[in-house]
Amino acid sequence: MTIIDPVIDADLDAYVDGELDVARRIVVETYLSSHPVTAAKVMADLSIRGELRLALAAAPSTGRAETREAARRLERGLSYDRILSSLQRIAAVAVLVGAGWVAHTSFGAFTATEVSASVPPPLFVEDAVRAYRATKTRDQIASQRAVTAYNADDIRAATAILMPALPQGWSVSDVEVYPSDFGPSVELTINAQGQRLSLFAARPGSFAVEKVNHIALDGVQAAYWQIGEVAYSLIADGKAANLDGQAEQLSRTLY
Incomplete structure (x- = not known):
């Protein structure tokens, strides 16, 4: 032919x-x-x-x-x-x-502090939002008691995830461990002087050092960054005013 x-x-x-x-x-x-x-x-x-x-x-x-x-x-x-x-x-x-x-x-390697809604966020940010919503749903079930005991050293020993040091006046009201593609992830529900925040940490499967970026996703605000093999997301509702600054404060404790 x-x-x-x-x-x-x-x-x-x-x-x-x-x-x-x-x-x-x-x-x-x-x-x-x-x-x-x-x-x-x-x-x-x-x-x-x-x-x-x-x-x-x-x-x-x-x-x-x-x-x-x-x-x-x-x-x-x-x-x-x-x-x-x-x-x-x-x-x-x-x-x-x-x-x-x-x-x-270079997926996920953004350097701007604002991310266009047309650009999909890294997968670990979507996982963080899902964990945030799951924890809020569980809080509405009276029989599901929150785990308030929090020890960063115990979490690191069990998951190999280093959690940031919390600023003075912040307290942990719940601790959850969720599954992820590259091992367990950790979500803390934090009371930041009257403001409810969710701090999520997971291994995204890649090594990078990324500054704090920001995205609005499904009605919530997310500030996210990565240090080495661990990525972090600080989640709050749509009214969060200083989420990036709070994330910067947490990220500095990891160096």
Whole structure:
């Protein structure tokens, strides 16, 4: 079975310029016979090029040199415009492919403190929000008693997760351990001088050092960062005013 290469813009340009061999010219003409819109554009280019060549051939030798040169530039410009158009399309594809590669290799490595809603958050932030909601739901069930005993050293020994030191005046009202893709995660429910916060820590499966970033997700606010193999999220409701500053304060205790 014979495989025929698809007709591309470069073939159409070469067809107009008369640079195709007989076999390829037949392929292009067959393609044009079933694509009337493209055929009309090609015929228009052929007509313009033919008129220019006729004008150049019929022009007397005593004609103005500037006029003949302008016609030649216009003729060359037709080819340049088609080449430039093709290059622009190739460049656009390259940019899109490059952007996709960067997003794939740097997913979650944001440096801004505000994240656009169109950019998905790292997976550990979504886990943190789910843990936050699960704990709030459990708080509404009277028979589910909160675990208030909190010891950062015990958590580190059991999970290999180093928890930040809490500022003075903050207290832990609940401690939960949840499963995650790369081992156990830890969620603390914190009373920060009257404000309810959720501090979530997990292993995201990669090593990085990321500054505090911020995102609004499903009606809650999340400030998140990563130090080494552990990522952290500080979660609060939509009215949180100084969440980034509180997250910065916690992150500094880990260095």
